[in-house]
Amino acid sequence: MSTTLAPAPSTVGAVASGRTRRAARRRVVVVVxxxxxxxxxxxxxxxxxxxYPPGDxxxxxxxxxxxxxxFTVGRLRLPRAVLAVVAGLSFGLAGVTFQTMLRxxxxxxxxxxxxxxxxxAAAFAIVVLGWSGTAVSLTAIVAALGVALLIYGxxxxxxxxxxxxxxxxxxxxxxxxxATNYVLSKAGAWGYAEALRxxxxxxxxxxxxxxxxxxVALVVLGPxxxxxxxxxxxxxxxxxxxxxxxxxxxxxxxxAIVAAVGLIAFATAACGPIxxxxxxxxxxxxxxxxxxxxxxxxxxxxxxxxxxxxDLIGQFALDTRFPVGVVTGVLGAPYLIYLIVxxxxxxxxx
Amino acid sequence: MSVTHSLVADGLSLAYGERTVIEDLDLVVPPxxxxxxxxxxxxxxxTLLRSMxxxxxxxxxxxxxxxxAVHRFPAKELARTLGLLPQSPIAPEGITVADLVGRGRHPxxxxxxxxxxxxxxxxxxxxxxxxxxxxxDRSVDELSGGQRQRVWIAMALAQQTDLLLLDEPTTFLxxxxxxxxxxxxxxxNRARGTTVVMVxxxxxxxxxxxxxxxxxxxxxxxxxxxxxxVLTEECIRAVFGLDSRVIVDPTSGRPLMxxxxxxxMATAAAAG
Numbered sequence: 079m080s081t082t083l084a085p086a087p088s089t090v091g092a093v094a095s096g097r098t099r100r101a102a103r104r105r106v107v108v109v110v111x112x113x114x115x116x117x118x119x120x121x122x123x124x125x126x127x128x129x130y131p132p133g134d135x136x137x138x139x140x141x142x143x144x145x146x147x148x149f150t151v152g153r154l155r156l157p158r159a160v161l162a163v164v165a166g167l168s169f170g171l172a173g174v175t176f177q178t179m180l181r182x183x184x185x186x187x188x189x190x191x192x193x194x195x196x197x198x199a200a201a202f203a204i205v206v207l208g209w210s211g212t213a214v215s216l217t218a219i220v221a222a223l224g225v226a227l228l229i230y231g232x233x234x235x236x237x238x239x240x241x242x243x244x245x246x247x248x249x250x251x252x253x254x255x256x257a258t259n260y261v262l263s264k265a266g267a268w269g270y271a272e273a274l275r276x277x278x279x280x281x282x283x284x285x286x287x288x289x290x291x292x293x294v295a296l297v298v299l300g301p302x303x304x305x306x307x308x309x310x311x312x313x314x315x316x317x318x319x320x321x322x323x324x325x326x327x328x329x330x331x332x333x334a335i336v337a338a339v340g341l342i343a344f345a346t347a348a349c350g351p352i353x354x355x356x357x358x359x360x361x362x363x364x365x366x367x368x369x370x371x372x373x374x375x376x377x378x379x380x381x382x383x384x385x386x387x388x389d390l391i392g393q394f395a396l397d398t399r400f401p402v403g404v405v406t407g408v409l410g411a412p413y414l415i416y417l418i419v420x421x422x423x424x425x426x427x428x
Numbered sequence: 429m430s431v432t433h434s435l436v437a438d439g440l441s442l443a444y445g446e447r448t449v450i451e452d453l454d455l456v457v458p459p460x461x462x463x464x465x466x467x468x469x470x471x472x473x474x475t476l477l478r479s480m481x482x483x484x485x486x487x488x489x490x491x492x493x494x495x496x497a498v499h500r501f502p503a504k505e506l507a508r509t510l511g512l513l514p515q516s517p518i519a520p521e522g523i524t525v526a527d528l529v530g531r532g533r534h535p536x537x538x539x540x541x542x543x544x545x546x547x548x549x550x551x552x553x554x555x556x557x558x559x560x561x562x563x564x565d566r567s568v569d570e571l572s573g574g575q576r577q578r579v580w581i582a583m584a585l586a587q588q589t590d591l592l593l594l595d596e597p598t599t600f601l602x603x604x605x606x607x608x609x610x611x612x613x614x615x616x617n618r619a620r621g622t623t624v625v626m627v628x629x630x631x632x633x634x635x636x637x638x639x640x641x642x643x644x645x646x647x648x649x650x651x652x653x654x655x656x657x658v659l660t661e662e663c664i665r666a667v668f669g670l671d672s673r674v675i676v677d678p679t680s681g682r683p684l685m686x687x688x689x690x691x692x693m694a695t696a697a698a699a700g
Contacts, residue, residue: 085552089561094548096526096565181518305539311520312534318514321483323587324507324535369522369567 100370107367111379115163118386122159123151125394158284161348162385162402164292165281166355168345169193170381171303172338173356174363174373178310179334182240183417186357187222187342190247193351194254195225196343200350201258201276205265215291218347222339225250278403279352281389288348295344300378302337306330307372352388353403354410355381361413384409432459433509433590433623435480439489442472442479442647449475451647452489457591457640462617462624464634467644468668473627474515476644477595480625481512493591507535511589513580515596519568525579526564529554532586554585558612574605581612592616594626598633606630610637635659635682643667659683671696 123135130138130147137144138151173186187193199221203209209217229250233243255277262273274280309330312320317327342356362384363376388405435457442450449472457463465473478484480491482498491498498506511532519528532554533547555561558578563571568579577597584592597613598606614637616622628634634641635655642652643659645667651658660683664672670687673696677684688696 085549085556089552089556090545090548092561093526093552093555093564094545096524097530097543097548100524100527308534308537308539312531314518314520315531316514316516316518318478318483318512319517321503322481322507322512322514322584323531324504326503364522369520370524370527 100368104367104371108376108379111366111376111383115166115379115382115386118383118390119159119163122162122386122390123155125390126150126155157286157289158281158389159386161284161289161292162281162389163382164289164296165345165349165352166359166382166385167300167378168292168296168341168381169352169355169385170359170363170378171300171374172341173358173381174360174377175303175310175334175338176356177360178373179313179331180240180243181314182244183357183361184244184414185240185247186360187338188351188354188356189251189414190229190244191249191251191254192222192225192229192247192339193342193346193356194251194258196222196346197276197279197351198254198257198261200347201261205261211287212291215295215344215347219340219343222343222346223336225254226335226339274401274403275350277350278401278407279346279350280401280403281349281385282401284349292344292348295340299337299340303334303341304374306334306337307374310334310374311372350403352385353407354414355384355406358384358406358410358413361417432621433494434459434492435510435591435623435625436492437476437480437489438492440476440479440486440491441488442475442484443487444475448487449647450479453648455642455649455652457623457625459623460617460621461639462614462637463626463640463642464638465625465627465642465644466629466631466634466667467650471644471667472647473644474595477512477593477625477627478514481510481593482506483512483514504535507587507589509589510591510593511584511587512593513584513595513597515599517580519576521569523568524564525560525566525568525571525582526551526555528568528579529560529564529582529586532583535587550586550588554582557585557616558582572605574601574608577601577605577609578612581609585616590621591623591625594624596627596629599629606633613637631659631664631685632677635684636677636680655682659685 120132120135124130124132128146128150130151134144134147135151138147139156173188176185176187177183196218200214200218203214203217229243229247232246258276262276275282309325312323312325313327313330321327359377359381360373363373363380367373367376384406385402388409389402392400392402392405437453437455440450440453441448453476465476467473475484479486480498485499493501493510529551530547533550536547555564558581560575560578560582563575563579568576571579581597597609601609610633613624613626617624638655640653641655641658643650643663650667651663659674661672661674664670664674664685672688673686674683675686
C-alpha cells in the first residue's frame, strides 16, 4: 500500500493499454457486424427471382427509373429489406435490454410473452376489428405494455425474482399464442402465410405503410435505450451496487422497459413476433464482442443480421418458401433447450 | 481526500412494509475513523447501512451527510462522496478485473463523456492499493474468494469517495483473507483518511480493527464508543443473549470475547 495517491506510471500505462486493446477489439467486431448487416441488406435487394446488379439497385435507391427493377426492387424488395433491418435492430436492442436488466438470458421479450402478447393483439385488431396502420401498432403497444405489467405484477413478491418472472412469462407466452390461434381460426378466409405472420413472424408482402411506423419507433426509442447503456451495464452488478454507483435504479428500469417494449410492439405490429431474434441476439453478441462494455449496439446488429439471413434462407435456400420466423425458430429452439438445461445445472447469466 | 464529512443518523426509523427494523436511532459516524457495526442476526445492521447510502428511504427521521439528507442529493453527486460495497454484488460473466474496477468510475462520468486519463489513474491507484495490479487482465470468474473481494473493494476505491460503507466485507472468507481485507481497509483509512463504516459479524475482528464500535440490538443502538468500552460481558449478554468472558487481546490490547456455551458453564463459574 502506497501512502501517496499517485499510482506508478507503469500501472496507469498498463491499465490504459489493456483498456485500449479491449476497446479496439470491440470496435473491430462492431464494424465487422455493421458491414455484414450492410452486405445482407444489399443482398436482399439484389437477390430474388430476377437478379439485379448493384448498379441497378443503387440507381433505384437513388430514385431513378430502371425498367423492371424500379418495381421489383423499389416497391417489393426495399420495404422488405428495410423492415428486416429495422425489426432485427429493434428485437436485438429490446432483447438484450431485458436480458441485461434481469440478468438472465431467458428473460428476453419473446420468451416471456411480450412479443407474443403484442402479436395476439395485432392479429385481433386486424382480423376481428378490421383495423390497419397506426391503430394496429397502438393496439400492439398497449398489449405489450399490459403483458409486461401483468408479468411484473404476478412475479412481484418482495421484489422481482428472475426465475419466477420467467416462468410466469412462459405461461403468458403460451396463453398469447393460443389467443392468436383462436383469432386466426375466426378468420376463415385468411391465407396460411398471413396466419404465420402472427404466429412466427414473416416479412412477406411488406409495404412502406407497414415499415414506416416501425422505422420511426426505432429512430425515436433506439437512442433512448443507447443513452442508458452505462446505467444498464451498472445494473448487471446488482441493484444495490448500481445504486451505490449513483444509478437511479427504478427510473432506469422504467425508461428501459418502456423503450424496449415500444420497440418490440412496433416491430411486432409490422412483421409479427419473429421467433427468437430477441432471445438469440444478446448471447451471440456477448460471444463475439466479449463481456466488457455494453452489448446494446452489437446485439442490435446481430438481430438485424439474423433477420436478414433468415429471410434470405427462408426465401431462396430451400424448395419451399418459408417465412422468416420459421427459420429463426429452427435456430432458436435448440439454443433455448440448451440454455434451460444449463441454467438448471449452474444458474446462468449472459 | 482529507476532507472530513459528517455522517449522522437522526431519529432514524426504517421499515420493510409493515415490519419496523430500526426505531428512532441516533448515530454519529466519527469522520476519518473506522466504525464497525455489530449485532445479532436480523437486528437491522445491513438495513441501517443501506439506508445510510440512500438505498432505503427512512420511514421517519433522516440520514444526514454534511447536514443534508442523503435522499436529497443528486444520485451521482452522492456517489462521488459516499461509496457502498453491498453484501453480494454480481460480477458479469467473463468481465476482466480492470473493467470491473472501471465500473467504479460511473459517478464521475456523464452520458456522453469519454473515458479520460483521470479514470485510468483512478483505476490504477485502486488496483495498486488492493495489490491487484497483476490481476488486471484476468477474468473475475477465475479469482479466489479473497482476490475477488479485493477486486470489489478496488471498484469501490476507484469511485474515490471520502466515505466507504461495506456490508460484511469478510463473510465467506477464510481467516487469512479476512485479515487481508481488514488490513487493507485500515491502510486506506490511515493513508487517506477515508471514513470507513462496516458491518461485521465477527466481534473480535470488529474490536481489533474498529476505532469506534456500534452495538445494535432490536433496532436501536445499545452501546457505541471505543471497543474497550463497548465490548463488555454485559453488553454481549444484552445484545446477543450470550454468556462470555472478555479478556485483553495480548497482541492488540483490544478486548477479546470468548463465548462460554452450555457445556462450559461450570468451569467458567469456577474460574470466574
